[in-house]
Structure formats: structure tokens, C-alpha cells
Amino acid sequence: MASYPFKEIETKWQEQWEQRGTNLVSEDKNKPKYYVLDMFPYPSGAGLHIGHPEGYTATDIVARYKKMQGFNVLHPMGFDAFGLPTERYSMQTGIHPAIATKNNIENFKRQLKMLGLAYDWSRQINTTEPNYYKWTQWMFLLIYNSWFDENSNKARHINELPIPDSIKDPLEIEKYKDEHRLAYLAMIPVNWCEALGTVLANEECDEWREKGYEVERKPMRQWMIKITKYSQRLLQDLDLVDWPYSTKEMQKNWIGRSDGAEINFKVKNSDNNILVFTTRPDTIFGATYMVLAPEHELVKEIVSVEEKNKVESYIKQASLKSDLERTELSKEKTGIFTGAYAINPATKKEIPIWIADYVLAHYGTGAIMAVPGHDERDHEFALKYNLPIIKVVEKENDDWNITESAFTDDGIAVNSANDELSINGLPTDQAKDKTIEWLESTNIGSRKVQYKLRDWLFSRQRYWGEPIPIMFFEDGTKRALDLDELPLVLPEVSDFKPAGTGESPLAKVDSWINFIDKKTGKKARFETNTMPQWAGSCWYYLRYTDPKNNEIFADKEKEKYWMSPDGIDLYMGGAEHAVLHLLYARFWHKVLFDHGYVSTPEPFKKLFHQGLIIGEDGRKMSKSLGNVINPDDVVSEFGADSIRVFEMFLGPLQDAKPWSTDGIAGVNRFLGRVWRLIIDKDDNVSADLQDIPMTSEQEFVLHSTIKKVSEDIENLHFNTAVSQMMIFVNEFTKAQIKPLKAIENFLMCLAPFAPHISEELWEKLGHSESIFNNPFPKYDDSKIQKKEIEFVVQVNSKIRARMMLPVDLEQVEYEKLTLTDESVQKHIAGKQIRKVIFVPKKLINFIV
RNA sequence: GCUCGGAUGGCGGAAUAGGUAGACGCACAGGACUUAAAAUCCUGUGAACUUCGGUUCGUGAGGGUUCAAGUCCCUCUCCGAGUACCA
Structure with missing residues (x-):
């Protein structure tokens, strides 16, 4: 037989709550x-x-x-x-x-x-209901119709965008606006999965790769959102919220702010400049070569005739590699010389320009000044291709061998001076500032903050997503829907397979891609991409x-x-x-x-x-391991209150914890004990419950319970709140006659955890109103204060005795009382007390 | 590699500001009830030694600070999560 009739009471109260609203x-x-x-x-x-x-x-x-x-x-x-x-x-x-x-x-x-x-x-x-996604679409258009005003550091309506006087043509004006919208179309390489028939977000790729799907890079026309404009605010506003430290850290890392400088390097015998971003402008005197990403637009222009073939074949090879292959598979760096040289603006020396895929096109400017003495990646590359390594930062009091490994920490600048600038002897942070001042005064570069965060790829080639409410006309123009045209409802289709052209199933729906726009009378097609989940x-x-x-x-x-x-x-x-x-x-x-x-x-x-x-076996629950627990089964065996209390009792809320069938049986037993505290064998309210005053011990337990439970709920420490309620039940089970008041207060503590049994018992005790209409009980601090405590007596920090003593005596009295103890006497005998440490209400420690 | 977490009995886990380590639950053992079992109730339960009164050891490992360390500091090992050539 079940420990108490949870099946009936849980169904009963769920119906009651619903009926009563x-x-x-x-x-x-x-x-x-x-x-x-x-x-x-x-x-x-x-x-x-x-x-x-x-x-x-x-x-x-x-x-x-x-x-x-x-x-x-x-x-x-x-x-x-x-x-x-x-x-x-x-x-x-x-x-x-x-x-x-x-x-x-x-x-x-x-x-x-x-x-x-x-x-x-x-x-x-439900996000898939048209009257919900109407507003998702409306908000997308709000983003689309916004531009980011750098001066006020906020989004404004696109109609408030200042258009330069030089732009007169309406089509040009539209184009200018499009360039500034927070949502824009771009042809970019995306992660295309043929088997799924869709592109995937960067963060989704690995998940599908793990499942055995192939994901390749492919340039496609995509909607992007300029989340990057909010980098700084997303970073600094983390200070406004009360979040787990580690989560804030992860967001900070993801946004990835770097402070540094942008520097222009002139290409020798050319009008071209290569702009680089660096966090270490102080190491510019050590820049002995440059590296462009294979995709960098200047590569074609600067490559020398002799090197052209080799460079082109290298670029081709790099383009075939996925991001994954570029990183994990090729630990060994590869690259190729372009035949071109740049002028290091600090040393005025010619330095070779290389291409290598360890430089990423999408970060910074897609080009770097390589400082092999003070960057591990550049160092590795320089060793492999025999490029010069110069020491420009020194570790204090240490003779660092710069050929062997790069010194990447802060230090003191050396070998860093020209006619206009010397940073020799300066510590790194000052050297950075002074270099940037010089770069700015000579118009060679400027201070720059760079973020890792990239724009948000916002389109998916799926059917089951919010349609993007924009239509395209044959003349190349487009129109966003107005509010009165929303929601743009997904068309009925019977075939959900992708179009096979890299477009979503919507591309196969004639009414979607071939219709006359009512507002303009023009022939139009809707965007076939949908929004991401x-x-x-x-x-x-x-x-x-x-x-x-x-x-x-x-x-x-x-x-x-x-x-x-x-x-x-x-x-x-x-x-x-x-x-x-x-x-x-x-x-x-x-x-x-x-x-x-x-x-x-x-x-x-x-x-x-x-x-x-996690599973009872300590492993993550999964069908293949056969360790999955089904909530329906658990509720039918132990009841909803048991599963609730058990999951709270398992351990700290934020920790990973293994399921335990024995454990939930224990919690179910606890609820059974609560039941029997109030209900007797014949299913009546127990005659042992009486309106009598509590003993001081009972008062202590009740008020401790109220205190502990309310504080623990506030702090989300539910496991210890449950422990305390168990202590209460143990204490009151002992008593032959139980004070009704205490039991009622206890039920109110239990109610948020186990609402069904609490409501039922509350009703059985003669209350017609829901237990949740009562104010949560308050504790009386004076009832928690004990008059006598177990006092610890130490000799040389070792516990030699424990005595029940009143709490409010003077130190000398405690000394007197505790020194009479036999065991204490034994350990002190023949020695002199050098020092006495007294901690009120806790212990006394005699040092001999 | 880097950044965060974490390590306490046979198990899940307690331990406000350094002050009785192991609350509470599970498991296990003994007892009561029962013809018997289940259920329920009671008792015990970190380890070793013990003349049964105690004694010593004990919070991943090693060091340190302190009258006193699970708690603070240093070094290391292992486990988990995130991230990955971000210049």
C-alpha cells in the first residue's frame, strides 16, 4: 500500500486549482x-x-x-x-x-x-502561433528599420539617418540606408549542410557534425543582424544584473573586447596600405614581417608575378578547408610569401608580406603585423619559414632566449627607438600609450577597440520558422511589410523537404514566390528564408x-x-x-x-x-544507455509532491546530481510521515493533535524551521530547507500529543514544496480556504535563542570535554566551571596555563 | 593551451564571519510489531586501536599562517563545464 493516498489528492487539488482559478x-x-x-x-x-x-x-x-x-x-x-x-x-x-x-x-x-x-x-x-509571431516579425522589422547612432550609442529609426548631400538618387539613398540598417543582406560564407538542406549557425555546426552530418563552407545570400553595434553595451550592462559569475565571464569572453591600435603599413612600390589591428602596438619595432589572411582583398593586388601561381594555389587550398580543418587538423602552420614588401613605419625597414591561414579574415582587419619575438603563433611561423626574430620587450632581471620561445608577458621595451619616438626602458602599458600617441600624431594609426563578437546570421532555409516579412520586386528593390499586413503567415504546404537549391521549402510554393503586391501592384516574391529558432x-x-x-x-x-x-x-x-x-x-x-x-x-x-x-549510474541520461527516467512513471509510483521534494532535496540546485530511486522512496516516506502526523489509521484527523502549548524544545524546532525554510527559499538552498522540515517531523513524531498550532505552521512551510498534500491536510484540519491564501509564518527570534548550550572545552586546541552550560556567563565563570572537569584536569595537571581563548557561546581553549 | 567550477563516510550531501566535521536522507545492521513478510516504529553506523573509560587518525596530495583550518595562503594531482590560432 502506498504511504499516503497521493493519487487521489493530487488529482483532486489540480482540478480544484483549475476550477477556482x-x-x-x-x-x-x-x-x-x-x-x-x-x-x-x-x-x-x-x-x-x-x-x-x-x-x-x-x-x-x-x-x-x-x-x-x-x-x-x-x-x-x-x-x-x-x-x-x-x-x-x-x-x-x-x-x-x-x-x-x-x-x-x-x-x-x-x-x-x-x-x-x-x-x-x-x-x-506558443511561438508558432501567427498572433505571436506577428510580433516577432514586427520586431525584426523594427531592427531592420533601425540604424545605430554612434554618437548617442543607441538605435534610431532609419528615417532619422542623416543622408550625405552627395547622395541624390532615390535608389542610391535606399542603398545607403540598407548599408546602415541593423538587419542587412550579405553574401557570406555560411555553414551549409546538404543532408539537412539548410545553413547552420556557427554554434550549431559542431552539434550536427557530432551526429555525423557533413557541414561545408559555401557563400550564400543571408540576413545578418548587427548585434556587434551593441558590443560595448552588452559588455558593460552585465554590471547591472545579478547573474552567476561564470555566466557573466562566458558572455564577456564571447563578446571578447581587446584594446589596442590600428596601424597602417605602406606597401613598397605601391599606393596600397595594409591596415592591421594589434593589442601590442609597443612591439611595432619587432614587427619583422606581415601576414594577410588568404581571403584578404589586397592579396590579388600586391602579389608579385613570380609568386602568383604559388599564391593562388595556396588560396585555393585554404578555401577548401573548413574552419575546423584550419584549426584542429592543421596544428602545423602553413603560409606562402607574396613577393611583396611593406615598410615598417617605426623602423622604416622593408618587411616581407606573407599569406597564412592562421590569420583569420573575419577578425580585426584580416591582417597582422607579425612580432615573432613576442607572439607564440608568429614565433612558430618565423621559425618554420626562417624569418627574423627581434627582442623588443625584456623581462626584468632575466635573460630570455628570444630565439627559443616568444616572450608574451608585459616587460620593459628595448631596441625600440627611431628619430621621433623612443619607448626604450618603458614598461609595457606606458610603452603602448606612448606608441599610440606617436601613431596618432603622425597619422599612421590610432587607438582601437576590437570585439570578437560577430554579426548574427539570422536566416535559415527551413519551413518551420517565422517568415521574414520582406518582399522582393523584379527591379531589384524590396519592401518590408507594414504592421497592417502582419503576420505574414506560413503558407500551407504538404512537402517539407528543402527545395534542393539551397533555399527553403517556401521556394517551391508558387503563391510565395510569384504574386502581385497589393500595395504597389508590382510582381513580387517573398523572402524564402525563415528566422532562426x-x-x-x-x-x-x-x-x-x-x-x-x-x-x-x-x-x-x-x-x-x-x-x-x-x-x-x-x-x-x-x-x-x-x-x-x-x-x-x-x-x-x-x-x-x-x-x-x-x-x-x-x-x-x-x-x-x-x-x-544525471542517470542513476552517474552518466548523462540517454536512450542508448537505457538510464532514462520518465516523469510519468515516477509520478504514478511516488506522486508529484515526492518528485518535487526529492529533486529539491537531491543537492544544491546548481549542481549536477544523479537520480536515485531509493532516494525518492525516502522522500515519499517523509511525506507519509507528515500524513500520519495528522491522519490516523482510520483516515480521521488524529486525536493526538490538540490545542496545547508547545514545549520550549518544540518551539525551538518550529521557529528554527520557519527561519531556515524562509531563508533557504530566498537563497534557493532548497536541499537544506527540506532537511530542516525532516528534522521538524522527526521531532514532532516523537511527541505523544502534538500541538496543533505547530503542525499548522509547519504545513505552511511545506506547502510551496509539496502543495497537494499540504492543501489536503490543511483542508482536513478544517480550513475552507486554500493554504496559499495564508501569509507565510514568521519566526520569533527569542524562541530560537537557547538558554543552555553544549560548551566545548579544549586544552591545547584538543577537545577534552563538552558541558551543558548557560549561555550568558562571564569568561571567568566559564573558566572556573570548566576547570572542574576531570578530563580537563587530567590534561592540565602539572602544567601552567599560559593563555585562555574564549569564544562566547562556543568554546574555551586553555593553552598550557 | 586558456578561462571558470569542483574534490568531505559505502552513496547524495550538511557545516552563517576560521571555533564540536559528517546535519538530513539513502544503504546497511540490530530490535519492536507480525504466524510470517511487507509497511511502520525504535536504536546503531567515518577509520584504526581499546583494559569499553577512552586514545589516535581523518574533508584529493604536499607545504604554510593560526591557540584553532573542510573553511585563509602557496605548490601539485584528478574530475566537470566553456572556449579554442581572436593578433
């Missing part, structure tokens, strides 16, 4: 708001994973607790339902992705409800504040009510989104902020990552 919320100016959000799931065909309830329970506990504390709590859920797995399922089965998505969402919802999560389902969103998740948290609005994505007042002053109060989700989703969403939010649509510069005030739940 317990979890519905609306704006209430009389209450402080609290917005707690889970990263919404992708509704896969496999259903809920056992890891999902971990983060969801954590936020549910916080939501229920905050509600009991008098907050107006927004705790919504929805589905990030566009995505490749569904589209692939449709290709195989012919079932429309919208149907598959609907079924998957129904299953997910059933499972989420089964866990007793207090979501306001009236606010549910990240798009819908960039703003879903805003839609929850006003999910049904058809005039705007969210009413300004409602957005302000829930998002002010610092954004979402708690955002819970996996660390796998530490960079991409969180960076894209922050960017998206900032564009909305610049246009005045949202009230905060950052969307997520506090972020927390729940850890992975």
Missing part, C-alpha cells in the same frame, strides 16, 4: 509584483525530461512562497515550438509540423499540470505580461508593471543557454529599449542555472 493573476497596483520565469521548453515528441521538473519546481516554490508573502506573482509558461526536430519529423511522416507541435504541446501541458506547477495557463504562449525566445517574457494583445506586443503599462524596475526578478534555466539565448535576448531587449518600447535596459535581473540531473 487559483493561479490566475492580473496587475494589482496595491501589491508589489514579483516576476519569476522559467526558460520555456521546446515541446519535443519525447515529452518532459526528468530534468525539467527541477528548475520548474524551484521557481514554483519561489512563486508560491512570494505569493504567501503578499506579492503579486507572475509565473507563466509557454512553448518555444519552432524548430528543426519537428520539421524533420514532418518530412518523415508527412504530418504537418503544426499538428505535431499541437500534440506535443498538449502532452507537455498534461505533464506540467501533473506536477502541480502553479502556472497561469491563461497566459500560455532563437528569434521567438528573444522576447517571449514580454508577451507574458499581455499575451492576447493584438494592437501591440505588450501594453506599455502592463509591461511596466511587471518589468520595472529591474526586469524579471528570477529567471531559471540551463547553463547551456549562458551565451546565445541570453545574449540574443539582451540585444533584442536593448533595441526595444532604445525605441522606448520597454522600461529597462536589461531583461533579466537575477539569473540562475539549475544543474543537470
Whole structure:
């Protein structure tokens, strides 16, 4: 027999909450708001994973607790339902992705409800519904219709872009605008996967490669978004948010700010200049050669006649290599001399210009000044091709052999002087500044900040994504749809296979690529690319504040009510989104902020990552290992309250923790003990529960429990909160007659963790109102103060005795009392006390 | 390679500002109840030695600071995550 009838009571209360509308919320100016959000799931065909309830329970506990504390709590859920797995399922089965998505969402919802999560389902969103993606499209167009004003460091409407007087032709003006839009079309090499029939984002490539798919580089016309314009703000605004340190670090690394200089090198016997970026302008005297990326545009112009063939064949070879091959497979650096020379502006010496694929075209200027003495990569290359290595930075008090290895740390500049500039003897940071001053005064170069962050590739050749609401005309012009034309709804198709031309399945739909535009009367075709899956998740948290609005994505007042002053109060989700989703969403939010649509510069005030739940065998759960735990099975065997409490009890929320069947049985036993504390064998409220005063020991345990549970919920330390509740139950199980008041207070502590059993027992105790309508109990500090404690007596820092003593005595009294102890006497006997260390309420230490 | 985390009984994990290491749970052992089992309740449980009162050792390894170190400092080993020629 089950330890308590969880099946009936869980079903009963889930129905009750739904009927009563317990979890519905609306704006209430009389209450402080609290917005707690889970990263919404992708509704896969496999259903809920056992890891999902971990983060969801954590936020549910916080939501229920905050509600009991008098907050107006927004705790919504929805589905990030566009995505490749569904589209692939449709290709195989012919079932429309919208149907598959609907079924998957129904299953997910059933499972989420089964866990007793207090979501306001009236606010549910689904990124694939036209009335949702209408606004995703609208926001894309907002980005498209924006340019970045460097002076005010923010986005402005494209109509406010100053057009230079020299540009008169309307087509030229359009072109000028297009160049400045935050969303633009570009012909760029992308990661093309033939088998999937789509391009992939850089970050998606490895994932598919691991699964055995081939990904190649191929230039294609793509939509790009200038997220790079926000590099600095994305970096500095990390100071505004309360996020895990490591996540902030990852974002910082991803944005990758480098401070340095851009320097122009003249090409000998030519009008061409090679612009390089360097973080070490102080080493310019040590630049003994230059390297261009194979794709660099100047390569063709400067290559000498003699070297032309060799250079061309090298470029061809490099272009065939993927990024992966360029890095991992070729540890050995390769390169080739162009036959051309540049003039080092500091030394005025001729230095050879090489091409090598260790220089990346897409970072900096795609060219470098090579300083083999002080850069490991340049050093390796110089050794291989026998290029000169000069020491221009010295390590203090050390004779570094520069031929053997590069010295890359800061040091003191040497061999670095010409007629106008000498930095000899200066430490690196000063040498940098002085060199930059000279570069700027001579117009050779300038200070420059460089970021690693690249523009965001925003188009995918898929059917199951948001259509990009732009149409193209035969004359080469294009038009973005107006708000009254949105949403641009995906056309019905029955064949989800890619077009085979590198375009999405939409390219096969005649009504999509061959129609007459109603507004202009011109023959037109829609963009056939769709948006990446990240798009819908960039703003879903805003839609929850006003999910049904058809005039705007969210009413300004409602957005302000829930998002002010610092954004979402708690955002819970996996660390796998530490960079991409969180960076894209922050960017998206900032564009909305610049246009005045949202009230905060950052969307997520506090972020927390729940850890992975791994298999019972300590390995990651996977079908092939056969160690997958299904939430449906667990709920049916132990109940939702057990799975909730167990996942919280397993260990610290942010840690990876192994599942344990014995462990959940233990938690289920604990809930059974709670049940039997109140309900007797005959299913009645126990006669042992009486309205009697607590003993001081019971008061101590109750108030400690209230304190511990409330503090632990605030700090997301749920595992220790559960421990404390177990201590409570152990203590009160001991008592023959149980004080009712204590038990009721305890139930309120337990309620956020195990809502069903708490509601049921609360009702059985004669309450007609939901337990969640009660204020969370407060503890009385005076009840937690003990009058007597176990006092530790040490001799020479070793524990020799423990004595029960009053807490409020003077040191001398403790000395007197503790010195009477036999064991203490034994260890002190015959020796002299040199020193006494006294820690109030804890210990006394005699040094002899 | 670099950047972050982490290492505590047989297991998951506790231990506010350095001050009783191992809370709580699991597993295990013994007992009560039972014809028996399950369930439940009670007791014990870091290791070694022990004259059963204790003694010594013990938080990945080695050093250091301190009356006192899981906690602070240095060096190292192993594990996990992210990133990868970013000039």
C-alpha cells in the first residue's frame, strides 16, 4: 500500500486549482509584483525530461512562497515550438509540423499540470502561433528599420539617418540606408549542410557534425543582424544584473573586447596600405614581417608575378578547408610569401608580406603585423619559414632566449627607438600609450577597440520558422511589410523537404514566390528564408505580461508593471543557454529599449542555472544507455509532491546530481510521515493533535524551521530547507500529543514544496480556504535563542570535554566551571596555563 | 593551451564571519510489531586501536599562517563545464 493516498489528492487539488482559478493573476497596483520565469521548453515528441521538473519546481516554490508573502506573482509558461526536430519529423511522416507541435504541446501541458506547477495557463504562449509571431516579425522589422547612432550609442529609426548631400538618387539613398540598417543582406560564407538542406549557425555546426552530418563552407545570400553595434553595451550592462559569475565571464569572453591600435603599413612600390589591428602596438619595432589572411582583398593586388601561381594555389587550398580543418587538423602552420614588401613605419625597414591561414579574415582587419619575438603563433611561423626574430620587450632581471620561445608577458621595451619616438626602458602599458600617441600624431594609426563578437546570421532555409516579412520586386528593390499586413503567415504546404537549391521549402510554393503586391501592384516574391529558432525566445517574457494583445506586443503599462524596475526578478534555466539565448535576448531587449518600447535596459535581473540531473549510474541520461527516467512513471509510483521534494532535496540546485530511486522512496516516506502526523489509521484527523502549548524544545524546532525554510527559499538552498522540515517531523513524531498550532505552521512551510498534500491536510484540519491564501509564518527570534548550550572545552586546541552550560556567563565563570572537569584536569595537571581563548557561546581553549 | 567550477563516510550531501566535521536522507545492521513478510516504529553506523573509560587518525596530495583550518595562503594531482590560432 502506498504511504499516503497521493493519487487521489493530487488529482483532486489540480482540478480544484483549475476550477477556482487559483493561479490566475492580473496587475494589482496595491501589491508589489514579483516576476519569476522559467526558460520555456521546446515541446519535443519525447515529452518532459526528468530534468525539467527541477528548475520548474524551484521557481514554483519561489512563486508560491512570494505569493504567501503578499506579492503579486507572475509565473507563466509557454512553448518555444519552432524548430528543426519537428520539421524533420514532418518530412518523415508527412504530418504537418503544426499538428505535431499541437500534440506535443498538449502532452507537455498534461505533464506540467501533473506536477502541480502553479502556472497561469491563461497566459500560455506558443511561438508558432501567427498572433505571436506577428510580433516577432514586427520586431525584426523594427531592427531592420533601425540604424545605430554612434554618437548617442543607441538605435534610431532609419528615417532619422542623416543622408550625405552627395547622395541624390532615390535608389542610391535606399542603398545607403540598407548599408546602415541593423538587419542587412550579405553574401557570406555560411555553414551549409546538404543532408539537412539548410545553413547552420556557427554554434550549431559542431552539434550536427557530432551526429555525423557533413557541414561545408559555401557563400550564400543571408540576413545578418548587427548585434556587434551593441558590443560595448552588452559588455558593460552585465554590471547591472545579478547573474552567476561564470555566466557573466562566458558572455564577456564571447563578446571578447581587446584594446589596442590600428596601424597602417605602406606597401613598397605601391599606393596600397595594409591596415592591421594589434593589442601590442609597443612591439611595432619587432614587427619583422606581415601576414594577410588568404581571403584578404589586397592579396590579388600586391602579389608579385613570380609568386602568383604559388599564391593562388595556396588560396585555393585554404578555401577548401573548413574552419575546423584550419584549426584542429592543421596544428602545423602553413603560409606562402607574396613577393611583396611593406615598410615598417617605426623602423622604416622593408618587411616581407606573407599569406597564412592562421590569420583569420573575419577578425580585426584580416591582417597582422607579425612580432615573432613576442607572439607564440608568429614565433612558430618565423621559425618554420626562417624569418627574423627581434627582442623588443625584456623581462626584468632575466635573460630570455628570444630565439627559443616568444616572450608574451608585459616587460620593459628595448631596441625600440627611431628619430621621433623612443619607448626604450618603458614598461609595457606606458610603452603602448606612448606608441599610440606617436601613431596618432603622425597619422599612421590610432587607438582601437576590437570585439570578437560577430554579426548574427539570422536566416535559415527551413519551413518551420517565422517568415521574414520582406518582399522582393523584379527591379531589384524590396519592401518590408507594414504592421497592417502582419503576420505574414506560413503558407500551407504538404512537402517539407528543402527545395534542393539551397533555399527553403517556401521556394517551391508558387503563391510565395510569384504574386502581385497589393500595395504597389508590382510582381513580387517573398523572402524564402525563415528566422532562426532563437528569434521567438528573444522576447517571449514580454508577451507574458499581455499575451492576447493584438494592437501591440505588450501594453506599455502592463509591461511596466511587471518589468520595472529591474526586469524579471528570477529567471531559471540551463547553463547551456549562458551565451546565445541570453545574449540574443539582451540585444533584442536593448533595441526595444532604445525605441522606448520597454522600461529597462536589461531583461533579466537575477539569473540562475539549475544543474543537470544525471542517470542513476552517474552518466548523462540517454536512450542508448537505457538510464532514462520518465516523469510519468515516477509520478504514478511516488506522486508529484515526492518528485518535487526529492529533486529539491537531491543537492544544491546548481549542481549536477544523479537520480536515485531509493532516494525518492525516502522522500515519499517523509511525506507519509507528515500524513500520519495528522491522519490516523482510520483516515480521521488524529486525536493526538490538540490545542496545547508547545514545549520550549518544540518551539525551538518550529521557529528554527520557519527561519531556515524562509531563508533557504530566498537563497534557493532548497536541499537544506527540506532537511530542516525532516528534522521538524522527526521531532514532532516523537511527541505523544502534538500541538496543533505547530503542525499548522509547519504545513505552511511545506506547502510551496509539496502543495497537494499540504492543501489536503490543511483542508482536513478544517480550513475552507486554500493554504496559499495564508501569509507565510514568521519566526520569533527569542524562541530560537537557547538558554543552555553544549560548551566545548579544549586544552591545547584538543577537545577534552563538552558541558551543558548557560549561555550568558562571564569568561571567568566559564573558566572556573570548566576547570572542574576531570578530563580537563587530567590534561592540565602539572602544567601552567599560559593563555585562555574564549569564544562566547562556543568554546574555551586553555593553552598550557 | 586558456578561462571558470569542483574534490568531505559505502552513496547524495550538511557545516552563517576560521571555533564540536559528517546535519538530513539513502544503504546497511540490530530490535519492536507480525504466524510470517511487507509497511511502520525504535536504536546503531567515518577509520584504526581499546583494559569499553577512552586514545589516535581523518574533508584529493604536499607545504604554510593560526591557540584553532573542510573553511585563509602557496605548490601539485584528478574530475566537470566553456572556449579554442581572436593578433
